[in-house]
Amino acid sequence: MKTIENKTFDAERALYGSRDIVVKNCVFDGPADGESALKESRAAEVSHCFFNLRYPFWHDDGLKIEDSEMTELCRAALWYSENIEIADTKMHGIKALRECSHVRMQGCDVISPEFGWSVKDIEMRDCTVEGEYFMMRAEKLSFSKVHLTGKYSFQYIEDAVFEDCIFDTKDAFWHAKNVTVKNSTVKGEYLAWYCENVTFENCRIIGTQPLCYCKGLKLVDCEMTDADLCFENSEVEAFITTPVVSIKNPRSGCICVPSVGEIICDDEKAHGQIVCGSADGGRQDACQGVRCCA
Secondary structure, three states: EEEEEEEEOOOOOOOOOOEEEEEEOOOOOOOOOOOOOOOOOOEEEEHHHHHHHOOOOEOEEEEEEEOOOOOOOOOOEEOOOOEEEOOOOOEEEOEEEOOOEOOOOOOOOEEEOOOOEOOEEEEEEEEEEEOOOOOOOOEEEEEEEEEEEEEEOOOOOOOEEEEEEEEEEOOOOOOOEEEEEEEEEOOOOOOOOOOOOEEEEEOOEEEEOOOOOOOOOEEEEEEEEEEOOOOOOOOOEEEEEEEEEEEEOOEEEEEEEEEEEEEOOOOOOOEEEEEOOOOOOOOOOOOOOOOOOO
8 A cells, every 4th residue: 555654735636536545644734725635535544644624535435544633624524435434533623424334433532513414334432522413314323432412413313222322412312213222321401302213221311301202212221310291292111210300191101100290191192101109110019000191
């Protein structure tokens, strides 16, 4: 493989269409302000590089990036690319990853609004993320130990598994389908409205009006904090291990919970059962009573 090392590039399409190339300790910045440095490249390995110009990695295949930095000015860094590995890299430009497939990320720091739109087959491990509309319409996601801060995350995603994550993001998982979240903390308002076949297992859920208008929703041994007006118009099977502030008009299914501050049943279409009274979420014979919104 050809190696390019300790160079500065600022021209338009500086390394366009490169094949079997190693780029080390290079800077993509300068007065020419050129775009699309490595567009249409194949089998490119990039390490310890600095990117301060737009659109460096479009339509690439077989891309490896490590120990590098993409600044705020490096907008839309990776689009329409596939077979990508990114490790220990800062991705700080808006729309940094879009319409890509087969992506593996490890130890990255992402500050990027509208990151990950329409990406297919992505793994993220030990990453931090900040941004709005994160991963919208993405498919086949596998996340572990990802710490996210943002708004409107994971909307319209499909086929995803999240483990040991911390998500502080309002309006997350709207319209999501076929998603499992395990051993994670999810904080934010209006969690997962209109979702389908979503399961939370051993999770802590924090915030107002979560999990409304859902189909095929499951909660397994979850904590709920500051959660009021939960489960409105949802089809839900839930085992909750903490008291809940209020539950409103669950459409169907059964919610097992130690106690509820208020049960609101003012919709004739709401037939969900609420089982109260057990510290283990209501699964033991010691449960006291069944309340039905019928």
